[in-house]
Amino acid sequence: MPAKLTNNYGYINVEDNVIATIAGVSAMECYGIVGMASKNATDGFFELLKWENLAKGVKVAAEGSEVSIDLHVILQYGIKISVVASNIIEKVKYNIENITGLNVNKVNVFVQGVKFQK
Numbered sequence: 001m002p003a004k005l006t007n008n009y010g011y012i013n014v015e016d017n018v019i020a021t022i023a024g025v026s027a028m029e030c031y032g033i034v035g036m037a038s039k040n041a042t043d044g045f046f047e048l049l050k051w052e053n054l055a056k057g058v059k060v061a062a063e064g065s066e067v068s069i070d071l072h073v074i075l076q077y078g079i080k081i082s083v084v085a086s087n088i089i090e091k092v093k094y095n096i097e098n099i100t101g102l103n104v105n106k107v108n109v110f111v112q113g114v115k116f117q118k
Contacts (some may be wrong), residue, residue, distance in 0.1 A: 001014070001062055001063070002014055002015045002016060002062060003016075003019065003062035003063075003064070003065060003066075003067055003100070003102050004064055004065065005065050005100075005101055005102065014062075014100050014102065016060040016062060017049035017055055018047045019060045019062065019067060019069070019074045019096060019100065019102070019117065020054075020055035020059075020069075020099075021054065021055045021058075022056035022058050022095055022096055022099055022100070023055075023058045023060070023069050023071060023092045023095075023107075024036055024055050024058050024071075025054060025094070026055060026088075026091050026092045026094075026095040027054075027071055027073060027088045027091065027092055028054065028082065029091060030077075030084060030088050030091055031084070032075055032076050032079040032083075032087075033058075033073055033074070033075055033076070033088065034038065034054075034074045034075060034115045034117065035048045035073070035081075036048075036054050036056070036057025036058070036071070036072060036074070036077050037057050037072040037074050037112035037113065038053070038056045038057050038072070041054030048074055048115070056102045057072045057073065058070065058071055058072075059072075060074050062102075065101075065102050065103055066102070066105050066107060067096065067102050067103065067104050067105065068073060068104075068105045068107075068108075069092060069096070069104065069106070069107045069108070070108050070110065071092065071107065071108065071109050071110065072110045072112050073088065073109060073110070073111055073112065074111075074112055074114065074115055075111055075113075075114050075115070076114065076115060076117055077104050077114045077115060077116040077117070081111055085109040085111065088109050089107040089109060092104075092107050093107055
């Protein structure tokens with residue numbers, strides 16, 4: 001269900017995939033994140049998504065002008081998960097609220113794995 005903003009001149013519908021793309025790109029800007037994860041339903045493995053598919057690692061629930069976001073991420077090995085997750089939450093909330101004008105209720109970060117990078 002798309003998010004909806006109303007003003008004196010009419011209304012604006014913001015589709016979930018637009019919000020998901022903004023959230024995915026915002027998360028990828030944070031230090032310590034390797035990428036977004038997508039669950040392969042057949043065998044339960046998580047795969048690293050490419051840049052053009054970032055929205056597949058994001059679930060958006062919109063009700064009116066309120067939005068809740070779930071992010072499934074893969075982080076870099078050796079970093080403090082709680083600090084990176086907090087940075088992701090702040091960055092995603094800030095960008096969505098400033099770009100779309102919607103209110104973000106909550107941002108949930110699900111760490112699906114860690115990846116060792118040389």
